[in-house]
Each structure stands twice: as structure tokens, then as C-alpha cells.
Amino acid sequence: MAEIEPAGMPKVKRKPGRPSLSNEELLDKALDLFLEKGFAGTSIDAICAAAGMAKRTVYSRYGDKEALFKAALSRAIDEWIVPIDRLREQEGEDFEASLMRIGEILVSNVLGPAGLRLLRLTNSESVTMPEISLENVRRGTEPTLQYLADLFRRRLGNNKGDFPEAENAAQAFLSIVVGGTASNAAWGMRMEMASVERHTRYCVRLFLHGLLAETAQPAESEAGQLHSLLRDAEDRLCEARARIEEATRLVRD
CATH class of the missing domain: 1.10.357.10 (Tetracycline Repressor, domain 2)
Structure with a gap:
């Protein structure tokens, strides 16, 4: 027999279930799998497992795998x-x-x-x-x-x-x-x-x-030579900066 709660006692609220992922999070999970396994090698089941989401929820947002793939790709374009x-x-x-x-x-x-x-x-x-x-x-x-x-x-x-x-x-x-x-x-x-x-x-x-x-080019002048030297110096500075960044990344890793 079911127990009857005493009158006046507050009802115990159920704990909410796991919150559903946002569309952005779902598309990111799907995109990672599509990149790793390709479109043909990625199943809706695998996407649902990675996202911790029920299949009915995924299908309610996107009708099929191809629609989900194109939506994930569209998000990738937006980020790029x-x-x-x-x-x-x-x-x-x-x-x-x-x-x-x-x-x-x-x-x-x-x-x-x-x-x-x-x-x-x-x-x-x-x-x-x-x-x-x-x-x-x-x-x-x-x-x-x-x-x-x-x-x-x-x-x-x-x-x-x-x-x-x-x-x-x-x-x-x-x-x-x-x-x-x-x-x-x-x-x-x-x-x-x-x-x-x-x-x-x-x-x-x-x-x-x-x-x-396609247009007439000016003769090389002293100002032009100076511009060339400054350009070469800028190149060397740019290369030095890139090497420092690369060395810093290697040390950090």
C-alpha cells in the first residue's frame, strides 16, 4: 500500500536531471566526431553518447545526421x-x-x-x-x-x-x-x-x-633604397619575433 503523506507536510521536490546541452555545445561535440571519424563513420548514437543527450532530443533539433552535420559545419564557418x-x-x-x-x-x-x-x-x-x-x-x-x-x-x-x-x-x-x-x-x-x-x-x-x-615604375632613388633597407629590417624583426614566440611555446609545452 502506498504511504500517505501527513497533511500539512511539504512535498519533497525531485532533483532536476542533467541539464540539456545548448545547441552550440551539441554542435561542437558533433563537429569533433565528424572531424575524427568522417561523416560516414560518425553515428547519431556516438554523438548522443559524447553529448550525454537522448536521441529523441537530437532528432527534435535536427531531423537527421546530414542536417546535424551541416549545422555543425555552419557553426565552424561562423567561428572562422x-x-x-x-x-x-x-x-x-x-x-x-x-x-x-x-x-x-x-x-x-x-x-x-x-x-x-x-x-x-x-x-x-x-x-x-x-x-x-x-x-x-x-x-x-x-x-x-x-x-x-x-x-x-x-x-x-x-x-x-x-x-x-x-x-x-x-x-x-x-x-x-x-x-x-x-x-x-x-x-x-x-x-x-x-x-x-x-x-x-x-x-x-x-x-x-x-x-x-603594369604602370611606369619610378627609377631607383635614394629614398627608394632607404625604403628597401627599412623593409628588410622589418622582415628581420618580424622573423625574430616569430622565433621568440615559437621558442616560448616549446618551453611552455
């Missing part, structure tokens, strides 16, 4: 994108120095944890799901290309802001400055930061001075 305002903040009077700073930010972004994770996921799954690469380009690459094209129009165009090759120049900048490093990283090549920075700076100069070669 460099805000255009941050790129604009790098602009200054010295156009070459501005492009150096922009290039370094974009390369560093590709080599960061979010960038590498996104590269590996899209490369491994884009054959069976080409739409994920298109989404990556639409949300991540296209805004950057539009910004660069606008920058080239403003800095290299005529007094009306016309620069017919602006879109091509923007694409070339990303391909030359960022593309090679991104490809190396996607193939698992480990690069020292000093080498990455030196390569980035070289590529920016190769791009810019190749672009400016």
Missing part, C-alpha cells in the same frame, strides 16, 4: 570568418604595409584551430556533398573578395574609382598570399611561424609589385 571591419582597421597610408597586415591576418586565420578544422572537414566531405564547399565560399570567401576588390578600386583606381581588374586582383591576392599556405596546411604540412610570416610577406610583395608593373 574574419570580420571585414577587422580587415578595414589594417588600412593605412602605406598601401604595401596595409596589405602585409591584411595578408598576415588571413593566413593566421587559415592556420588557426578553427581554420584547420574547417579545411579538413570540407576537403574530406566535399566530394559527396559539394554544397558544403559552396557554402564555405559563399559565406567565408566571397565577403573577403568583395572587400579586397573595393580596396583595390579605392587605392589603385583612377580619380573616379575605376579599376577594371579589381575582382581579378582580389582573387589573385587570395590565391597567391593565402592559397598556398592553406593547401600545405590541408595536407598536414607543419610550418614554423617564422617561415609562414616570411613567405606571406614575400607573396604580398610579389603580388603588389607585379600588379604595379
